[in-house]
Amino acid sequence: MSLNQLRYFVAIAEEGHIGRASQRLFVSQPPLSRQIRYLEEELGTPLFERTPRGVRLLEAGDTFLIHARRVLAEVDAAIEAVRPPRAAGPPSEPD
Amino acid sequence: MSLNQLRYFVAIAEEGHIGRASQRLFVSQPPLSRQIRYLEEELGTPLFERTPRGVRLLEAGDTFLIHARRVLAEVDAAIEAVRPPRAAGPPSEPD
DNA sequence: AGTGTTTACGGCGACCGTAAATATG
DNA sequence: CATATTTACGGTCGCCGTAAACACT
Numbered sequence: 231m232s233l234n235q236l237r238y239f240v241a242i243a244e245e246g247h248i249g250r251a252s253q254r255l256f257v258s259q260p261p262l263s264r265q266i267r268y269l270e271e272e273l274g275t276p277l278f279e280r281t282p283r284g285v286r287l288l289e290a291g292d293t294f295l296i297h298a299r300r301v302l303a304e305v306d307a308a309i310e311a312v313r314p315p316r317a318a319g320p321p322s323e324p325d
Numbered sequence: 326m327s328l329n330q331l332r333y334f335v336a337i338a339e340e341g342h343i344g345r346a347s348q349r350l351f352v353s354q355p356p357l358s359r360q361i362r363y364l365e366e367e368l369g370t371p372l373f374e375r376t377p378r379g380v381r382l383l384e385a386g387d388t389f390l391i392h393a394r395r396v397l398a399e400v401d402a403a404i405e406a407v408r409p410p411r412a413a414g415p416p417s418e419p420d
Numbered sequence: 421a422g423t424g425t426t427t428a429c430g431g432c433g434a435c436c437g438t439a440a441a442t443a444t445g
Numbered sequence: 446c447a448t449a450t451t452t453a454c455g456g457t458c459g460c461c462g463t464a465a466a467c468a469c470t
Contacts, residue, residue, distance in 0.1 A: 231400065233328060234435090248450065261436055263451060275409045282444040282449065290407040297403030304399055305326065308392030312385040314370045329460090344424065356461055358426060375425070377469040 233305060235269045236298040238262050239277065243295045247284040328400060330364045331393040333357050334372065338390045342379040 241251040242262060252259045270276050277291035287295065336346040337357060347354045365371050372386035382390065 231328065231404075233326065249448095258437055259450070260438085260452080265435085267451085273404065273407050273409075275407055277407075280443095280450065284449070294403055294407045297399060297406055301396060301399045301403060304392060304396045308389055308396060309326075309368065311392055312368050312370055312372075312389045314368075314385075342424085353462055354425070355427080355463085360460085362426085375468095377424070379424070 231269065231272055233302070235265045236301055238265050239269060239291075240295065240298050240302065242266060242278070242285060243287055243291060245284075246286060250284075326364065326367055328397070330360045331396055333360050334364060335390065335393050335397065337361060337373070337380060338382055338386060340379075341381060345379075 238251070238255065238257075238261075241255050242248055245251040245254065248259050248262050248266075252262050255262070266278065270278075273290075273294070275290045276288055277294055278285040279288055333346070333350065333352075333356075336350050337343055340346040340349065343354050343357050343361075347357050350357070361373065365373075368385075368389070370385045371383055372389055373380040374383055
C-alpha cells in the first residue's frame with residue numbers, strides 16, 4: 231500500500247468516476263484502475279462496485295475512505311508540524 | 326514521501342542507530358541513510374543529528390516522530406477496519 | 421585503527437502512458 | 446454503437462544491495 235494509492239482511492243471515491251478522477255489527479259485512467267485493484271487485492275476486499283456509468287463505493291469502501299482521509303490528513307499535519315519558517319509557505323507570519 | 330520512509334524513520338529514531346535499525350528492518354544501511362536524507366530534504370529540515378556514535382533526534386525529528394507513528398497507526402487501523410473475516414489472520418477468534 | 425555513516429555503481433521491480441479489448445444499455 | 450473500465454506492452458524512474466570512501470574518537 232502506498233500514499234498514492236490512498237490519494238487515488240479518495241479521488242475516485244469522491245468523483246464516483248475513474249475518468250473524472252484521472253483528470254483531477256493529472257493521471258490516466260489505467261494506472262488508477264490498476265492501483266485500486268491492487269489496493270483491493272491487498273486489503274482482501276473490494277472497495278468499489280463497477281457500473282457502466284462509473285464506480286460506486288461499497289460498505290468497505292466507505293469505511294476505508296474515512297481512514298484514508300485521516301491518513302492523508304495526518305501526513306499533511308506531519309509535514310506542517312516540521313515545516314521550516316524559511317520554506318515557501320503562506321505569508322501569514324511576517325515575523 | 327512514502328510510508329516506507331516513515332517506517333525507516335521511526336525505526337532509526339527508536340534505535341538511535343542506523344545500523345541497528347537496518348537489522349531490525351532487514352535492510353542494509355545505505356538505503357536507510359539515503360531515504361532519511363531524502364525525507365529531510367523533502368521536509369526542508371534535518372531530523373537527526375549525525376554523531377560518531379549513531380544518530381540523535383533533533384527537535385523537528387521528535388515532533389515528526391509523533392506524527393509518523395500516528396500515520397502508520399492510522400494505516401494499520403484502515404487495514405483492520407476493512408479486514409475480511411475470511412482473511413488469514415491470527416487464530417484468536419475461533420468464532 | 422575501529423565504529424558508523426555516506427557516496428558510487430549496477431540490477432531489479434514498480435508505476436505510468438498509449439493502444440487495444442471487453443462489457444453494458 | 447457509445448461510454449467506461451480493464452488488459453497488454455513498452456519506457457522510465459526509484460529503491461535496494463555490494464563495495465569503497467569519509468569522519469570522528
